[in-house]
Amino acid sequence: MAVVYRAELHPSKLDLINAWLPGRSWFQGPVGAPVDRVAACRFDDPAGEVGVEIILVRATEGPVYHVPLTYRGAPLPGGEAYLLGTSEHSVLGTRWIYDAVGDPVYAAVLAAAIVSGGTEAEEYVEDEHGQQQRREPSMTVRGRGLPGAVAARITVVREVVDGDPARVVTDGAELHVVRVVGTPVEGATLTATWPGATPTALASL
Numbered sequence: 566m567a568v569v570y571r572a573e574l575h576p577s578k579l580d581l582i583n584a585w586l587p588g589r590s591w592f593q594g595p596v597g598a599p600v601d602r603v604a605a606c607r608f609d610d611p612a613g614e615v616g617v618e619i620i621l622v623r624a625t626e627g628p629v630y631h632v633p634l635t636y637r638g639a640p641l642p643g644g645e646a647y648l649l650g651t652s653e654h655s656v657l658g659t660r661w662i663y664d665a666v667g668d669p670v671y672a673a674v675l676a677a678a679i680v681s682g683g684t685e686a687e688e689y690v691e692d693e694h695g696q697q698q699r700r701e702p703s704m705t706v707r708g709r710g711l712p713g714a715v716a717a718r719i720t721v722v723r724e725v726v727d728g729d730p731a732r733v734v735t736d737g738a739e740l741h742v743v744r745v746v747g748t749p750v751e752g753a754t755l756t757a758t759w760p761g762a763t764p765t766a767l768a769s770l
Contacts, residue, residue: 583600604704606706607619607685607688608685615637621759647665647667648663666731668722672740673719683707704758707756710753723735730768746765754766
């Protein structure tokens with residue numbers, strides 16, 4: 566279960582993505598056009614410490630980009646290369662926001678979803694009275710599922726080879742993360758569905 570607070574975030578996630586995205590080797594443009602959110606959903610961190618969100622963005626008629634993010638209440642050790650920036654959350658305080666390919670929590674929950682046939686987390690919005698109301702995500706994801714297999718324990722990201730897809734080598738598995746939606750990947754996949762689009766792979770194991 567992912568709890569989403571009714572809160573202000575400065576700068577916003579889209580502000581940080583807009584500043585970060587044009588510097589990526591796989592960015593195809595259009596240059597200078599701000600991106601808008603297409604769809605998003607969240608994963609659960611079993612420890613309840615790290616926010617994990619899968620976001621799809623697009624600028625005008627350009628391609629759809631897959632930008633998974635993690636949100637932390639303290640810096641990720643060794644994660645400087647993946648930091649989009651910090652943001653002030655009106656409820657949770659300072660949040661360190663990372664390109665999730667460099668975060669072992671993302672790698673672990675992604676691998677687990679692919680192996681188990683898992684889906685996105687249920688989302689609940691907490692109102693000003695502390696009550697939680699269920700919210701439908703704007704995108705759904707599902708892992709392929711590997712019967713009889715158990716997801717490897719992942720605690721460290723050893724190497725990230727930037728590109729499309731990004732190659733993420735961990736202490737338990739190798740993952741490929743699509744950057745420009747539509748890029749093919751091999752292996753067992755995580756597939757996303759959102760309104761107006763055909764199901765498409767966002768990552769593979």
